[in-house]
Amino acid sequence: MGRRQELEKRQMLLARFGRIIAVETRLDSLLTLIAEEVRRILDADRCSVFLIDDYKGELWTKVALGIGEKVLRIPLGRGIAGFVAKTGNAINIRDAYRDPRFNQDLDRITGYQTKNVLAVPLKGRDGKSLGVFEVLNKNKGSFNEEDEGFLRILATIAASFIENATLYEELRRSYLETIYRMALVAEFRDQEDTGKHLRRMSRFSGILAAGVGLSYQESEDIRYAAPLHDVGKVAIPDSILRKPGKLEPHEYEEMKRHTTYGSQMLARAESRLLRLAARIAIAHHESFDGNGYPHSLKGDLIPLEARIVAVADVFDALVSERVYKGAWKVTDARTYILEHSGKFFDPDVCRAFDTRFDEITSVMDEENRRAVPEDASRLMPPQHKPDHQPGHQTDHGQQTQPGV
Numbered sequence: 103m104g105r106r107q108e109l110e111k112r113q114m115l116l117a118r119f120g121r122i123i124a125v126e127t128r129l130d131s132l133l134t135l136i137a138e139e140v141r142r143i144l145d146a147d148r149c150s151v152f153l154i155d156d157y158k159g160e161l162w163t164k165v166a167l168g169i170g171e172k173v174l175r176i177p178l179g180r181g182i183a184g185f186v187a188k189t190g191n192a193i194n195i196r197d198a199y200r201d202p203r204f205n206q207d208l209d210r211i212t213g214y215q216t217k218n219v220l221a222v223p224l225k226g227r228d229g230k231s232l233g234v235f236e237v238l239n240k241n242k243g244s245f246n247e248e249d250e251g252f253l254r255i256l257a258t259i260a261a262s263f264i265e266n267a268t269l270y271e272e273l274r275r276s277y278l279e280t281i282y283r284m285a286l287v288a289e290f291r292d293q294e295d296t297g298k299h300l301r302r303m304s305r306f307s308g309i310l311a312a313g314v315g316l317s318y319q320e321s322e323d324i325r326y327a328a329p330l331h332d333v334g335k336v337a338i339p340d341s342i343l344r345k346p347g348k349l350e351p352h353e354y355e356e357m358k359r360h361t362t363y364g365s366q367m368l369a370r371a372e373s374r375l376l377r378l379a380a381r382i383a384i385a386h387h388e389s390f391d392g393n394g395y396p397h398s399l400k401g402d403l404i405p406l407e408a409r410i411v412a413v414a415d416v417f418d419a420l421v422s423e424r425v426y427k428g429a430w431k432v433t434d435a436r437t438y439i440l441e442h443s444g445k446f447f448d449p450d451v452c453r454a455f456d457t458r459f460d461e462i463t464s465v466m467d468e469e470n471r472r473a474v475p476e477d478a479s480r481l482m483p484p485q486h487k488p489d490h491q492p493g494h495q496t497d498h499g500q501q502t503q504p505g506v
């Protein structure tokens with residue numbers, strides 16, 4: 103190819119790169135996308151984007167292509183990526199195994215054989231070091247100066263997108279954690295194992311939402327809003343909420359108000375998730391046949407999200423121990439739900455419950471097996487909780503961002 107054509111091709115690739123990555127705001131998918139594009143543009147066998155985890159003093163990457171979705175962690179300062187992150191200098195190595203900075207541990211973990219490596223620093227807006235862009239094993243020959251210049255430009259383009267996605271991810275996670283904590287506060291007096299109930303019914307709700315055909319995003323929203331369904335229980339006195347026996351009629355009338363209390367607490371929120379939670383709080387005890395509370399709504403007049411959460415919540419309440427009742431057998435609880443299809447519960451949701459029952463029980467087992475130290479991390483979904491172990495490490499976790 104002539105010089106001029108070569109240049110034009112590169113310009114086109116750069117423009118395409120910017121366009122493609124601008125569309126993705128989720129850090130996880132963004133990193134995968136960037137790695138794949140850069141690999142192709144530089145004609146390399148592999149590309150890894152390492153991000154700095156300031157908190158742990160490590161670099162992590164999740165995009166080593168060809169080994170699937172693994173998270174690799176290396177201490178800052180070690181290996182080629184560690185060197186580049188620390189010094190801010192690019193390096194181009196033709197024979198990795200003969201370079202003292204190269205750390206063979208990663209190859210040992212991944213079963214890959216690194217030959218040549220080009221690595222440039224990834225810098226944020228104010229020159230802050232964000233991580234390292236690394237391409238491995240050029241398909242023909244080794245990386246030259248032009249490749250280096252090109253990789254620097256790609257890194258510059260990618261940096262601001264990565265920085266934005268990181269901030270967005272942080273915001274999203276602290277927001278979700280706050281929702282969980284609110285839900286926990288509300289149910290803290292109610293049950294021994296509040297965190298477990300919330301996580302289980304939250305995940306059941308997500309499964310059922312997907313099962314009735316809602317989109318991934320809608321199902322995720324329902325999953326995250328569901329834990330707030332009983333937030334109104336904060337306003338119920340202990341003498342009722344924690345009564346070991348059956349409630350007197352007047353006590354039950356008060357108890358039922360947890361639905362309206364909850365929706366009053368969440369009403370007119372600006373946030374989409376909190377408004378969804380408000381609709382769930384007010385309507386999760388409505389009954390499909392119109393005999394529920396507080397408004398005796400019937401069928402489709404009950405918001406779908408509330409019909410979904412009703413099944414998830416009652417199923418989990420039945421299999422759980424409460425101050426006022428023992429735990430039911432799983433099969434009995436399943437029968438109860440299916441028997442009340444069209445009565446208490448939406449038949450579509452019951453059908454999803456039936457078809458996805460295996461998934462529901464395996465999620466339940468998974469949650470029940472979890473260690474339960476009383477700390478914040480147990481309230482967060484597992485994929486947000488990377489293990490920390492010193493030194494090199496691989497895991498299959500869905501870690502999406504460093505620092506927590």
Ligand code: C2E
Nearest residue numbers: 342343344345346347348349357387416419420424426427
């Ligand atoms: P919860 O304990 O989270 O139960 C949620 C829903 O699960 C209940 O809504 C009910 O539909 C179902 N459920 C739970 N346990 C049983 C059971 O043993 N048998 C049957 N058939 N269904 C069950 P419900 O009845 O509207 O109650 C709402 C909340 O009121 C309950 O939330 C609980 O906090 C409280 N509550 C209800 N009954 C009693 C009671 O007898 N004693 C006390 N202390 N609290 C009660």
Ligand code: SIN
Nearest residue numbers: 387388389394412446
């Ligand atoms: C519902 O009304 O959907 C829950 C059923 C019940 O109150 O037991």
Ligand code: SIN
Nearest residue numbers: 301304305325483484
């Ligand atoms: C959630 O993410 O909604 C909580 C349930 C979980 O994944 O543990």
Ligand code: FE
Nearest residue numbers: 331332386387
């Ligand atoms: Fe409730």
Ligand code: FE
Nearest residue numbers: 331332415419
């Ligand atoms: Fe509940």
